[in-house]
Amino acid sequence: MNTLDPAIASRLTRNPEGLLPAVVTDSDTGAVLMVAWMDDEALHRTLTTGRATYWSRSRQEYWVKGETSGNVQWVHEVRLDCDGDTLLLVVRQEGPACHTGATTCFDADKLDAVITDPQESAS
Template identity: 75%
Template sequence: MTLDPAIAARLKRDPQGLVPAVVQQYDTGEVLMVAWMNDEALHRTLTTGRATYWSRSRNELWTKGDTSGNVQLVKSAALDCDGDTILLRVDQVGVACHTGDRTCFDAGELPVSGAR
């Protein structure tokens, strides 16, 4: 099975055929991680309800939680206005980051001059 042609036509992929996915906790809005998806990863995500991504380092598909148990149950998916970013709203079971943190954005804030 392949990605619905109507959805595929809306995607604007990078030269490697990938689209970034911003992953957000569905009930709190917390940003958990950013990952990459190709057409097959998006198809699997939409049809199974479990977040599946493309690993650029391993050059293969991976479904979040298959080895760690930290699954992402997809509540909704949306494309941005340009079709070049996917927003996944998920119910994160366990931690999202490979470092063991709840979110990949726990590494600390950067200083912003003039921040109010």
């Protein structure tokens, strides 16, 4: 049952599965911690509990970040981008954000080695 405020729901542009990506950042450092998916119910739960709640596409169920790991995300802000198709969650992260135990899901596999100087490419 969708219990999201209709005024908020009307602003969302969902994908065909009814989901929006949620980019999660650390409230202290601004670091991007992870990206997850939310539907209307996950967003409603997040807004009403202050705990980050997501939709697991692989398990087809809701999950509250930290419910099993103890690595809780306390939500400080939820923002909607200008197109209404992406959410930004600003959280206070307790423990690592990534399931691998890393601080963020973006600690490994840096691709900056393949980036060339943009001024060289423009000439």
